[in-house]
Amino acid sequence: xxxxxxxxxxxxxxxxxxxxxxxxxxxxxxxxxxxxxxxxxxxxxxxxxxxxxxxxxxxxxxxxxxxxxxxxxxxxxxxxxxxxxxxxxxxxxxxxxxxxxxxxxxxxxxxxxxxxxxxxxxxxxxxxxxxxxxxxxxxxxxxxxxxxxxxxxxxxxxxxxxxxxxxxxxxxxxxxxxxxxxxxxxxxxxxxxxxxxxxxxxxxxxxxxxxxxxxxxxxxxxxxxxxxxxxxxxxxxxxxxxxxxxxxxxxxxxxxxxxxxxxxxxxxxxxxxxxxxxxxxxxxxxxxxxxxxxxxxxxxxxxxxxxxxxxxxxxxxxxxxxxxxxxxxxxxxxxxxxxxxxxxxxxxxxxxxxxxxxxxxxxxxxxxxxxxxxxxxxxxxxxxxxxxxxxxxxxxxxxxxxxxxxxxxxxxxxxxxxxxxxxxxxxxxxxxxxxxxxxxxxxxxxxxxxxxx
Amino acid sequence: xxxxxxxxxxxxxxxxxxxxxxxxxxxxxxxxxxxxxxxxxxxxxxxxxxxxxxxxxxxxxxxxxxxxxxxxxxxxxxxxxxxxxxxxxxxxxxxxxxxxxxxxxxxxxxxxxxxxxxxxxxxxxxxxxxxxxxxxxxxxxxxxxxxxxxxxxxxxxxxxxxxxxxxxxxxxxxxxxxxxxxxxxxxxxxxxxxxxxxxxxxxxxxxxxxxxxxxxxxxxxxxxxxxxxxxxxxxxxxxxxxxxxxxxxxxxxxxxxxxxxxxxxxxxxxxxxxxxxxxxxxxxxxxxxxxxxxxxxxxxxxxxxxxxxxxxxxxxxxxxxxxxxxxxxxxxxxxxxxxxxxxxxxxxxxxxxxxxxxxxxxxxxxxxxxxxxxxxxxxxxxxxxxxxxxxxxxxxxxxxxxxxxxxxxxxxxxxxxxxxxxxxxxxxxxxxxxxxxxxxxxxxxxxxxxxxxxx
Numbered sequence: 001x002x003x004x005x006x007x008x009x010x011x012x013x014x015x016x017x018x019x020x021x022x023x024x025x026x027x028x029x030x031x032x033x034x035x036x037x038x039x040x041x042x043x044x045x046x047x048x049x050x051x052x053x054x055x056x057x058x059x060x061x062x063x064x065x066x067x068x069x070x071x072x073x074x075x076x077x078x079x080x081x082x083x084x085x086x087x088x089x090x091x092x093x094x095x096x097x098x099x100x101x102x103x104x105x106x107x108x109x110x111x112x113x114x115x116x117x118x119x120x121x122x123x124x125x126x127x128x129x130x131x132x133x134x135x136x137x138x139x140x141x142x143x144x145x146x147x148x149x150x151x152x153x154x155x156x157x158x159x160x161x162x163x164x165x166x167x168x169x170x171x172x173x174x175x176x177x178x179x180x181x182x183x184x185x186x187x188x189x190x191x192x193x194x195x196x197x198x199x200x201x202x203x204x205x206x207x208x209x210x211x212x213x214x215x216x217x218x219x220x221x222x223x224x225x226x227x228x229x230x231x232x233x234x235x236x237x238x239x240x241x242x243x244x245x246x247x248x249x250x251x252x253x254x255x256x257x258x259x260x261x262x263x264x265x266x267x268x269x270x271x272x273x274x275x276x277x278x279x280x281x282x283x284x285x286x287x288x289x290x291x292x293x294x295x296x297x298x299x300x301x302x303x304x305x306x307x308x309x310x311x312x313x314x315x316x317x318x319x320x321x322x323x324x325x326x327x328x329x330x331x332x333x334x335x336x337x338x339x340x341x342x343x344x345x346x347x348x349x350x351x352x353x354x355x356x357x358x359x360x361x362x363x364x365x366x367x368x369x370x371x372x373x374x375x376x377x378x379x380x381x382x383x384x385x386x387x388x389x390x391x392x393x394x395x396x397x398x399x400x401x402x403x404x405x406x407x408x409x410x411x412x413x414x415x416x417x418x419x420x421x422x423x424x425x426x427x428x429x430x431x432x433x434x435x436x437x438x439x440x441x442x443x444x445x446x447x448x449x450x451x452x453x
Numbered sequence: 454x455x456x457x458x459x460x461x462x463x464x465x466x467x468x469x470x471x472x473x474x475x476x477x478x479x480x481x482x483x484x485x486x487x488x489x490x491x492x493x494x495x496x497x498x499x500x501x502x503x504x505x506x507x508x509x510x511x512x513x514x515x516x517x518x519x520x521x522x523x524x525x526x527x528x529x530x531x532x533x534x535x536x537x538x539x540x541x542x543x544x545x546x547x548x549x550x551x552x553x554x555x556x557x558x559x560x561x562x563x564x565x566x567x568x569x570x571x572x573x574x575x576x577x578x579x580x581x582x583x584x585x586x587x588x589x590x591x592x593x594x595x596x597x598x599x600x601x602x603x604x605x606x607x608x609x610x611x612x613x614x615x616x617x618x619x620x621x622x623x624x625x626x627x628x629x630x631x632x633x634x635x636x637x638x639x640x641x642x643x644x645x646x647x648x649x650x651x652x653x654x655x656x657x658x659x660x661x662x663x664x665x666x667x668x669x670x671x672x673x674x675x676x677x678x679x680x681x682x683x684x685x686x687x688x689x690x691x692x693x694x695x696x697x698x699x700x701x702x703x704x705x706x707x708x709x710x711x712x713x714x715x716x717x718x719x720x721x722x723x724x725x726x727x728x729x730x731x732x733x734x735x736x737x738x739x740x741x742x743x744x745x746x747x748x749x750x751x752x753x754x755x756x757x758x759x760x761x762x763x764x765x766x767x768x769x770x771x772x773x774x775x776x777x778x779x780x781x782x783x784x785x786x787x788x789x790x791x792x793x794x795x796x797x798x799x800x801x802x803x804x805x806x807x808x809x810x811x812x813x814x815x816x817x818x819x820x821x822x823x824x825x826x827x828x829x830x831x832x833x834x835x836x837x838x839x840x841x842x843x844x845x846x847x848x849x850x851x852x853x854x855x856x857x858x859x860x861x862x863x864x865x866x867x868x869x870x871x872x873x874x875x876x877x878x879x880x881x882x883x884x885x886x887x888x889x890x891x892x893x894x895x896x897x898x899x900x901x902x903x904x905x906x907x908x
Contacts, residue, residue: 008563009519009546016520038582038614039486040496044524047852056856058833063486066615069586076488083489087463087834099518100582100614103552137518138583139549208860209902211837391526394540 003366003377010372013315013391014341016137018096019045020145022059023173025094027197028153029218030128032090034060036077036108037098052409053176053203053417056215060084064100073101074111081115085128088213092221094149095132102136129221131156141342143317144244146173147237150196151246157221158228160254166226167193167280168233168256170247172240172263172319173408176204177420185423188288189281194223194230196246204417228254232280234273238262238350239318239342262354263319264422265430266327267296273423292424299428300331303435308332310438313378315339315388316407318347318367320421324387324406325363326354327427331434335363336381343368371395385437402437406430461838463490469830471814474823480814482829486617491832493780493853494807496613498581499525500621503870504701505577505609505628506539507531507652508680512573514543516560516591517581521613522546529870531652533679534659538573547583557589564598564606574682575605577628585612605682607631618782619700619808626705629676629685633709636683638690644739644746645671645691647715649706650698651722653678654870657877661722664732664878667753668746670739676702689713693738695720695731700783700808722877723786723885724793725761729754757879765797768886773798775846775893780828780836780854781868784809784817790849790868791820797886802843805831833857841903846893862901864892 018035022045025033035042042061049057062080064073077095084090097108109132119127133152135145150170171182179200186193201217227233233256235247240260242248250256259280264273270293274285285293310333314321318340325335338351348365355362364377375395386396387404390412396403410416420426439453462470468481486492498515502525505513515522526542533539545563547556560578568576576598580591591608599606607628611621646665651658658678665672673691674684694706694717706717718738720731736750777794779787784806791801804817805828817827826839837857840848848858851869858865866888868876876885898904 006566007545007559008514008567009522009544010567011526011542012519012523012544012546014519015523016518019520034489038496039492039494039617040499040613041520042491043493043495043853044499044520048524050852050856054856054859056833056860058491060489060491061486063488063490063492064614065485069582069614079487080489083463083487087461087489098582099552100586103583103586136549137520138547138552141519205860207862207901207903210841211833211857211861213834394527 003373006373009370011391012341012370013339013374015048015142017135017140017142017145017148018098018137019048020142020147020173021094021096021133021135021149023049023142023199024146024149024153024197025096026057026202027199027218028092028094028224029220030089030091030214031218032058032060032084032088032093032214034062034080034084034093034095035098036062036073036095036106037064037100039063041098048409051411055203055205055417057203069100069104072104073106074114077106077108077111078115081112081130090128090214092129092131094153095130096135096145096149097133098135099137102134108132108134129157143173143319143342147240147244147246151244151249153196153224154227154246154249157224158250158254159225161226161229163231164226164229165192166230167191168227168230168247168250169193169195170233170235171195172237173317174236174263174422175408175417175419176200177418178422178426181420181423181425185277185289188286189277189283191277191281194219194227196224196227228256230256232257232259234259234261234276236261236263237319238322238353239344239346241344241346262326263323265323266330266427267293267300267424268330269323269326270422270424270427289424292428296424296428296431299431303431304332306435306438309334310384311336311381312385312387313337313339313374313381313383313401315374315386315392318342318344318350320407321388322347322350322354323421324430325351327430328387329355329358331431333385334359334361336383337364337366337374337377339366339369339374339377341369375399385434387434402441404434404437461834463487466490466835469828470835471818471827473818473821473825473827478815478818480811480827480829482809482811482814483619484830486830491834492830493832494830495618497616497618497621497624498579498611498613500618500701501579501609501611501625501628502621503529503652504622504625504677507533507677508577508682508685509533509539510536510574510681511538512543512567512571512576513539513579514545514564514567514576515579515581516545516556516584516589517547517579518583519544519546521579521581529652530654530873531678532656533653538571543567552583552587555587555589556584557594560589560591560594561598564594565602568598568602568604573604575607575632577607577609579609579611581611582613585615605632617808622701623704626702626708629705630708632682632685634689634713636686636690638687641673641687641690642671643692643742644669645673646693646695646735647674647676647688647691648672648678649676649694649696649702649717651675651678651877655872655875657722657875657881660875660878660880664753668732668736668750669743670735676705689715691715693718693735695735697721698783698785700785721785721789723789723881725758725796725879725882726792727789728877728879728882761879761883764883765886768890769796769798771894772886772890775799776802776843778803778840778843778845778848780805780831780848780850782807782851784813786868788816788820791817793882793885796882797889799889801825802845803828803839805829837861847889862898862903864889864895864898866892
């Protein structure tokens with residue numbers, strides 16, 4: 001089926017590249033993300049991120065003005081770094097470029113090296129780790145920015161060394177609750193592991209007596225150094241390309257074997273994840289998770305009639321859509337449209353892979369689309385459900401389709417940062433949410449006022 | 454926890470902070486934000502976008518990479534009584550090849566496509582950082598499309614890096630000004646005005662327009678809350694401009710005065726004193742033309758206050774002695790908030806803005822109590838340190854200030870784009886008191902580390 005394409009973008013289903021980089025940098029211990037560009041980028045992204053996580057999200061900016069665009073932003077970038085060191089005591093600064101500084105041609109790694117040289121001569125200055133990443137907003141989405149930053153961190157910090165009992169976990173852009181759950185699973189497997197990035201505390205922290213200049217938590221620098229010595233890397237993301245995969249870099253440069261999996265949502269993808277862990281730990285899955293799996297299968301059975309044949313539109317970040325599609329296919333839901341603003345070129349085959357063996361029909365898969373196109377296509381699909389970010393709300397409201405909010409951003413509901421998607425437990429959470437949404441719709445639509453559903 | 458013993462104040466910013474009573478009044482402002490300081494400010498584009506955004510029957514096309522449009526999609530609660538084209542987010546989503554070969558062709562294509570699709574009354578085309586660098590001829594493309602489609606197509610020179618939010622306001626005013634003087638002004642009453650600098654957040658404009666109607670004044674153009682292109686085109690036919698939100702639309706009022714001789718008055722619709730005084734000053738302006746207008750206005754204020762005051766007393770009783778902090782975009786709102794807090798018995802101990810002028814800060818100095826901290830272009834480090842030092846009960850700000858307050862266990866009132874309850878007008882004062890009350894008096898604070906530590 002051919003759908004019209006447009007020159008203009010209306011209601012984008014993606015965000016810009018530096019935003020993803022800032023999120024990844026927020027997951028490093030003692031870190032301050034720094035955007036090399038004009039002040040607005042940092043402020044807009046902070047606002048956008050804060051509205052989802054309801055947490056402080058400081059992003060420093062080199063605050064370039066007109067003259068810097070002409071003469072180069074180097075001096076401001078150095079001043080920004082200097083201020084972050086002296087005021088925030090950062091031990092890590094993640095520096096991402098913007099379209100402005102990419103276009104004026106600032107050589108950020110060189111400026112940072114200059115800063116290192118100049119500062120080393122001065123006494124009493126402890127230089128933080130500084131990682132630079134190129135994230136021009138005109139090329140790629142926030143997801144590419146997230147992965148580019150993750151890869152840059154590994155590229156610029158991880159070191160070679162004797163292999164140690166360590167497993168690298170690169171989960172991609174999942175929620176703080178997801179990261180917490182992954183860490184719990186790794187702990188229960190007694191697998192020493194480093195999760196990169198880890199914003200489970202920095203973007204979902206407790207109330208404080210004092211304002212933390214940099215929120216506690218995050219992947220420790222020492223752990224990142226050791227990633228080159230790990231026994232294995234587990235990296236999620238079916239659409240992740242070789243070029244932007246940090247796991248690929250670890251494999252090529254340090255010979256760390258890479259286990260490339262999908263985001264573990266649904267039984268099959270979660271089984272694959274646990275099988276990998278069993279293999280790495282040399283032990284079987286802990287009883288706790290076997291029980292969770294058992295309860296999940298039980299819930300699949302208990303709820304199957306509510307969901308069988310329901311038509312779902314799934315949209316958002318490509319890898320999350322692939323994971324959700326895989327799970328929904330297991331429930332007998334018919335994914336009628338899988339859409340993303342991303343453009344990895346791997347989305348359609350990944351979706352096909354997710355529904356293969358189970359569904360007889362392959363869903364319409366569209367990459368690089370905006371919400372205008374999504375709405376246009378939905379008109380002909382008469383879906384029962386929409387599953388994705390809160391940005392689909394206006395369509396859902398107009399077309400009266402129940403919306404189940406997942407992923408990022410969720411700007412119109414509470415607790416987006418605590419939304420659990422991964423593992424048997426995360427799948428259970430999603431299942432309950434989706435089934436109850438369907439039940440509520442059935443109940444509301446019925447004139448009877450059923451008290452049993 | 455990561456700690457550094459460094460104080461929260463940057464050396465370079467010392468002169469942008471004033472503590473009333475400790476020294477002679479003097480404050481630096483309107484400076485570039487300090488690199489690395491996590492300013493709460495945005496950019497030129499942001500300034501233009503917030504001002505023009507509420508014009509509901511215009512197409513707002515952001516010419517640039519996707520971020521600028523994505524982060525401003527339906528960002529403000531600026532309501533419309535009719536069309537709501539402003540709530541969609543349009544972008545040319547420039548890609549690498551467009552940067553290399555120029556974005557004019559894509560801009561032309563996107564503009565014509567969107568104008569054909571939506572049939573807007575006008576189109577605003579926002580320039581972004583990247584467009585300022587690659588040198589697209591925005592003016593030329595806009596002229597061409599305007600000629601072909603027969604609607605005004607207005608370039609907005611809002612390249613992000615070319616200054617701060619204030620320059621963005623100016624760029625927006627310049628773009629709007631090009632619409633003025635082009636519409637038919639027949640049928641506009643002698644008692645008529647334009648509302649400048651109200652954005653109809655949560656329907657606030659409608660409250661204000663109702664007051665004007667009760668005073669017998671016709672509102673010609675709302676600039677820009679619930680705004681319409683044809684209203685702006687005939688705005689020069691109104692007898693008066695009333696200007697709220699000093700930074701954003703004052704420039705436009707001055708341009709209109711110069712070109713059309715339209716006089717202007719500065720007003721504020723926040724708090725009882727400023728709201729009433731604004732209505733009175735408008736009545737005084739028209740009293741020569743209509744001697745009865747003052748009586749009508751007094752009656753209006755009396756009626757409103759007779760409803761409001763008894764209800765306010767309950768809040769005042771509970772809130773008296775509590776302390777408030779204010780950090781807002783423009784300083785003008787802060788004046789009214791200081792007075793509004795006083796009306797419910799509260800003291801403002803910290804007040805600041807992103808883009809205030811020296812004149813603004815002097816006025817804040819004049820109306821605040823001894824010991825009040827006055828700050829320009831602040832950041833989370835400073836704000837959190839001040840909140841703690843002053844042991845504040847409620848912080849008034851926007852989305853970016855909220856987590857600073859909440860993390861420290863301090864109450865919060867959103868007085869920015871996202872508010873869903875009108876805070877303007879007499880009714881708005883009551884809503885404001887209610888909101889302050891519901892945050893300050895919440896039992897949740899007793900569980901926070903800050904309160905527990907105090908025992």
